[in-house]
Amino acid sequence: MARDLASMASIATELKYTPVDSIPAIASGVRNAFNSHKTKPIGFRLTQLRKLYWGIKDNEAAIVQACKEDLGKPVFETYLSEIDWCTNDIIFVTQNLQKWMKDEKAPDIPLANKLLSPKIRKDPLGAILIIGTYNFPLNLCLTPLVGAIAAGCTAVLKPSESAPSVAKILQHIVETSIDASCYTVVQGAVPETTALLEEKWDKIFYTGSAHVAKIIAKKAAETLTPMTLELGGRNPAIVTKNANVRLAAKRLLWGKTLHSRQVCISQNYIMVDKEVLDPFIAEMKLALKQFYPDGAKESDDFGRIVHGKQWSRLKQMLESTRGRIVMGGDMDESQRYMGPTVIIVDSPSDPLVAEESFGPLIPILPVEDLDTAIRIAGEVHRTPLGLYPFGNKQETDRMMTETQSGGVSVNDALFHGSLSTLPFGGVGDSGHGAYRGKSSFDCFSHRRSVTSTPGWMEGLLDVRYPPYEGKLAKFKKMSELKPNFDRDGKVKFSLWSYMLSLGTGSKTRGLIGYTVILLAVFSTRQYLDNSAR
Numbered sequence: 001m002a003r004d005l006a007s008m009a010s011i012a013t014e015l016k017y018t019p020v021d022s023i024p025a026i027a028s029g030v031r032n033a034f035n036s037h038k039t040k041p042i043g044f045r046l047t048q049l050r051k052l053y054w055g056i057k058d059n060e061a062a063i064v065q066a067c068k069e070d071l072g073k074p075v076f077e078t079y080l081s082e083i084d085w086c087t088n089d090i091i092f093v094t095q096n097l098q099k100w101m102k103d104e105k106a107p108d109i110p111l112a113n114k115l116l117s118p119k120i121r122k123d124p125l126g127a128i129l130i131i132g133t134y135n136f137p138l139n140l141c142l143t144p145l146v147g148a149i150a151a152g153c154t155a156v157l158k159p160s161e162s163a164p165s166v167a168k169i170l171q172h173i174v175e176t177s178i179d180a181s182c183y184t185v186v187q188g189a190v191p192e193t194t195a196l197l198e199e200k201w202d203k204i205f206y207t208g209s210a211h212v213a214k215i216i217a218k219k220a221a222e223t224l225t226p227m228t229l230e231l232g233g234r235n236p237a238i239v240t241k242n243a244n245v246r247l248a249a250k251r252l253l254w255g256k257t258l259h260s261r262q263v264c265i266s267q268n269y270i271m272v273d274k275e276v277l278d279p280f281i282a283e284m285k286l287a288l289k290q291f292y293p294d295g296a297k298e299s300d301d302f303g304r305i306v307h308g309k310q311w312s313r314l315k316q317m318l319e320s321t322r323g324r325i326v327m328g329g330d331m332d333e334s335q336r337y338m339g340p341t342v343i344i345v346d347s348p349s350d351p352l353v354a355e356e357s358f359g360p361l362i363p364i365l366p367v368e369d370l371d372t373a374i375r376i377a378g379e380v381h382r383t384p385l386g387l388y389p390f391g392n393k394q395e396t397d398r399m400m401t402e403t404q405s406g407g408v409s410v411n412d413a414l415f416h417g418s419l420s421t422l423p424f425g426g427v428g429d430s431g432h433g434a435y436r437g438k439s440s441f442d443c444f445s446h447r448r449s450v451t452s453t454p455g456w457m458e459g460l461l462d463v464r465y466p467p468y469e470g471k472l473a474k475f476k477k478m479s480e481l482k483p484n485f486d487r488d489g490k491v492k493f494s495l496w497s498y499m500l501s502l503g504t505g506s507k508t509r510g511l512i513g514y515t516v517i518l519l520a521v522f523s524t525r526q527y528l529d530n531s532a533r
Helices: 002-010 020-034 042-057 060-071 075-101 111-116 140-152 164-177 190-197 210-222 243-262 274-291 308-320 368-380 393-403 437-442 457-464 470-481 496-503 507-532
Strands: 119-124 126-131 154-158 183-185 201-205 227-230 236-240 267-272 324-327 341-344 361-367 386-390 445-450
Touching: 020 154, 020 183, 020 190, 042 060, 042 075, 042 140, 042 164, 060 164, 060 457, 075 140, 075 243, 075 437, 126 140, 140 154, 140 201, 140 437, 154 190, 154 210, 164 183, 190 210, 201 210, 210 227, 236 243, 236 368, 243 274, 243 361, 243 386, 267 274, 267 368, 267 470, 274 324, 274 341, 274 361, 308 361, 361 368, 368 393, 386 393, 437 445, 457 470, 496 507
Parallel strands: 126 154, 126 201, 154 183, 201 227, 236 267, 236 386, 267 361, 341 361
Antiparallel strands: 119 445, 324 341
16 A cells, blocks of 8 residues: 555656657667666566566556546456556466477478477567557556567657556656666657657557558668557448347447447447347447446446547547437537447448547448448458457358458457457558567567587588589489479379378378377287286
């Protein structure tokens, strides 16, 4: 409790931006720290992660208060999506890090090349820049930071200025918990971010809008800096006439009310088969009453829009639609409140479908059939961050086959994004790369291929040295693979090859199979001989 009170007092002041002229020295500091190799030993990494865990736990009350101030976030949602998410992630990573760091045996190596002991090392990339966003201000900063620490990198964290209270507590946690020479926080807005992008990084991890991502990508391209981009999308939900309408309505409403739908993977619009449109809307109204018996505005379990500019944008979107409101529509600018609002629209070109709302607006587009829904989904956004198909297995399988998306939650809303150990990321213009769990470690690691050539192999390697005269035949005999298909692309059947591989398609697996069979025969014979005595 004393720690919580102290941390709450420390963030009560106004957010102070980092002086722009100090940013080059900060970037240089974390680069120098990485080049000192202090972050590479597993002991250092585990210690930093464990200290970060306690930094979060010691500041729980301050985090809850900060999320309430910035976002009106309910206490339950703060623990669900911020505090417990980050602490559980740290525990999972610390329990598995030693296994992830081990060198891997290289797969699919020809027998002759196994003498080189090929393997794959997991090396840290270096100094990382992490640019967070406001909708999950703790989670979307600390989860990539956990991955960077686990991989052995150093990092600069840039929280969102749109969530200033959380930004302050993030800085407090980092500065008081982990090695300040390796991990630091830069506060600010556009000028400070611009100054950070002027520095050379070994990777940039950005969560936010596609517009800002393009600016970052252009700047990163100047120095060929790799990036992970976690963006958004006009994510479709499709409800067929064979779906469980009650569950679809309840689950999709939850996906739009969690954090007032300021969630990048939540559905942006719902396409509903016309045959089940009326019962779907009725079930959504019933679910809203169950979620908030006294109304969303009066409930402590419904959040607020992050700031006035975003609230005004959502209001303007609602005013610009050609659709018809059938549920909700209540709002209060003074509280930045906007209630869950269902709108029936008649065209994919309606602003509520064509643009990402990032708020509790729920446009429903009635469709004739599944063919129409799949076609419209591809036209609105070919590569969204999420897809939410509701129907029977044949229908949901078809939707996955005939669409693209970063992830899919079948018969549910955004569930795939709630599993902290499942890789999360976009595809196409909804993002590049993935993280969470082991994928966070992989995100900030370089898979370094290594071979070790012994001196006694020199006689076998003389074929590679000039002069080459008379060596081509020897080289081809050593390395050339023979195709198992003809000029029409049809696989040739060879009884001899089939027997050698035991039908597995691999001579190595066939050899293993024969070895197992011989051992089994030998063991059986030994058993029978012993039994006969």
